[in-house]
Amino acid sequence: MNANEIKYIKGVGPKRAEILAEAGILTPDDLVTYFPVSYIDRNARTTISNLFRELGSQDMIDVELTSSVRFRSISTIVAKIIKKSENSFGKKRKFLKLTLSDGSGTNASIFFWNYVQYYSKHYQEGQILAVSGKAEIDKYNSVNFSHPEIDILESDDARMYESGMILPKYRITEKMTKGGITNKMLSNIINQLLESNTIRLSESLPDTIRKTLNMPDIKSTVLNLHFPQSEDLLKRARWRIKFEEIFYFLMKVESIKHKSKTSENAYLIEGKSKLARQLYDSLPFKLTSDQKKVLNEIAADFRSGQAMNRLLQGDVGSGKTIVAALSILMAIDAGFQCGLMAPTEILAEQHYSNLSKVFEPLGLEIFRLMGGQSSKQRKYALEKIADGTAHLIIGTHAMFSENIMYKNLAYLVIDEQHRFGVKQRGDLINLSKNSSESKVMPHVLVMSATPIPRTLTMTVYGDLDVSIIKTMPKNRIPIKTYVSFDSKREEIYDFVRRNASDGGQTFIVFPLVEKSEKMEELKSATEHFEFLSKDIFPELQCGLVHGQMHWSEKEEAMQKFLAKEYDILVATTVIEVGIDIPNANIMLIENAERFGLSQLHQLRGRVGRGTRESYCILMTKD
Missing domain, CATH: 3.40.50.300 (P-loop containing nucleotide triphosphate hydrolases)
Structure with missing residues (x-):
């Protein structure tokens, strides 16, 4: 089989292969690593009448649809929809009621209070459903399922429920459903691949690590992620995969740290800033002691001769943006360009609007770099960035583009650091190549309002110095x-x-x-x-x-x-x-x-x- 073609797999074909490709499944290897998003343990299957007796209810069992569960003490019923009806309550409000029967002598009902039209089309009389959840008696003395999961069963699925297996639940997109790719079909295709000799699963973790931590090998891990023989084996397989993801993530982080620390040359930003003093004197409020401390730390980094890599943490409204603005003015006053990067275009636009009001009266030029710009606007901005007319560039990740030539980008502020991935942090190193005057690393300040635990800060942001603004401005009303x-x-x-x-x-x-x-x-x-x-x-x-x-x-x-x-x-x-x-x-x-x-x-x-x-x-x- 061609490793790049899954259309030859039994049950797939050219049309379904195209649909799977849109979900990122291009090869047989992609298929076997398309792991389930959840699992359904059917060992607790029972009948409606048994639930009726066990819970001491009267005639009808009410099952209210809420969210899915994973491995709780659940009961499962398999029953047919014998009646579907829409009913009204209040003004213009409707609800949908499904009546179920499993032939045990007692019926059950499922109520849908929202999305009535959607569910009315989704469920039809004659369909067989599996309903799972924690059974309890509600205030009306009826049996209710707490957080049930509901599945429409095919005939093969119904037999699997009889066996009490743990069933995999895959992410099935709308296009997959329309193309006839069901959960059962995907499960069969993956099972077929795993049983064949087509897939060669290679061990990626060092044997010393795997044996020391008593981890399952990659073949049994993948097999138990798709078709677990027990809850314990599934937990071990999931632990192995999570460990592997974290292991290679940290390897990537360490690589970025090493590259950052080997790029020590930096722009020298020395002396007092008249622009920063002008803004400071015009503020209608006083900076907190924490804000002043952070500004002093940034100024010291600017003078050190080494590239600053600093994480600024502070709750929403603590005043991180004014600290960033004052430090940007320090760099501009020293003759350098600055950049401010936001994770979304909306936030970038807001920064542009707010900082323009402050910076333009000081005679400074601010330009935007965002995906929604016209080609004419972008071309003009790139020209002004290259010739140094632009003092401050505000944008999104588009600022990392290779076709942007900065004159002397000396300082970059990244807002909401947690929204940028490890790859984007690593791309900062490449910015030094996009400067016409020098090939040194820019100073970097990353800001986050998200509280980051100390242990996580040391692990993921270990290459950054950390500044914290704890003091909130006066007169701020708590939420x-x-x-x-x-x-x-x-x-x-x-x-x-x-x-x-x-x-x-x-x-x-x-x-x-x-x-x-x-x-x-x-x-x-x-x-x-x-x-x-x-x-x-x-x-x-x-x-x-x-x-x-x-x-x-x-x-x-x-x-x-x-x-x-x-x-x-x-x-x-x-x-x-x-x-x-x-x-x-x-x-x-x-x-x-x-x-x-x-x-x-x-x-x-x-x-x-x-x-x-x-x-x-x-x-x-x-």
Whole structure:
């Protein structure tokens, strides 16, 4: 078999090979390393009537759809949909009810309170479902499944449930589904490859490490990741893979550290800065002691003759940006160019807007480098950067492009360091090659509002000196954070309405842009925008922003929110970093359990930037 062609594998063919290629599966090796995203343990399969007796319920078992689980004490039923009905409650609200039977004498019901139209098309009478979750008695004395997972079964799947196997669940894209690639089919293809002699799995970890840590070999690891014989073997296989990922990640980090430390020549930035003094004297507030300390540390690095590599940590609103602005002026006053890099175009645009107001009165030229620019704008900016007219360049990762020639880029500030990967940090070394006057490393300041544990800082950012701004500016009002549940949703919506009538604004953040068939329990921004704007808040002005929009559309939505044309902005995590909306004082996060702590911390920081009392509300299932 040609290693670059999977179309010859039994069950694939040319059309399905094209679909798999779009998911990054190009070769047989890609297939066997396309690991499951979750697993379903069917050892606890039972009947509806058994659950009825065990839990002491009455006639009907209610199963409410929430999020999936992995290896809990679960019960599983396999039953057929015998009836599907849409019902109404309240004003204009509908819910979907599926009635299930497994022939044991008692029926079960599944209720869908959201996405009724979607689920009504997704589930049909006659389908066989597997429903798994922790069974419990609810307040109506009915049996409920806590966080169940629901699968539509094929006939082969139903037989596998009988065997009590641990079943792999793969990420199946919408195009895969339309192309006839099911979870079962993918599982069969991978099993076929693993049983053949086509794949040669080579051991990548040194034997000494593997044997010392009692790790399984690569062949049994891959086999148990796809088709685990027990929960224990699966845990060992997953541990081996996670260890391997971290091991090679740290190898890459060490390589970058070594390259950084061998590039010691740096621009000398000495003397007092008149520009920095002008800005400092014009500030309507006093710098905190921590801000002054960090500025002194940066100034000392500038004078050292070695390239600065400094991490600046500080909570949202602690004043990192003004420290960066003052240090940039030090470098510009010494005759050098500076760069400010942001992870998103929205944040880069905001930095450009804010710093232009401060720097242009000082006679300084600021230029942008972003993906959404016209070719004419970009060409003009590149000319001004090359001839030294540009004092400050603000942009995204486009600043790393090889076709950009800086005159003397001496200082680079990277905002929200955690959003840049190891590769981008390594690319900083290449910036020294893109300077017409010198081939030395620029000074680098990376900023992050994300609290980074000391041990992680030492491991991943070990090549950086660390400065911390602990002291918050005076008169900053703390953000109140609450966890709330679906049962309190109407109260939360009333709170948002009262806040809007009082002149406040609200972010409502969702984990997805669009509804996902494979993540049914997660809410999407686009679908809920229609629901919220028409059914829940018809009297308020609602806007929408997400990552799939063109940068100009995102910018327009943010500017309208800033101008108070919207009372509510429905969004995804595209607003996670750096957006400054002083009047926004409520951050409502849907499916909060699906976000990482870093994301939640960043999202909470989008409010509390003005004089209003601010709130962060984390919504999750009951």
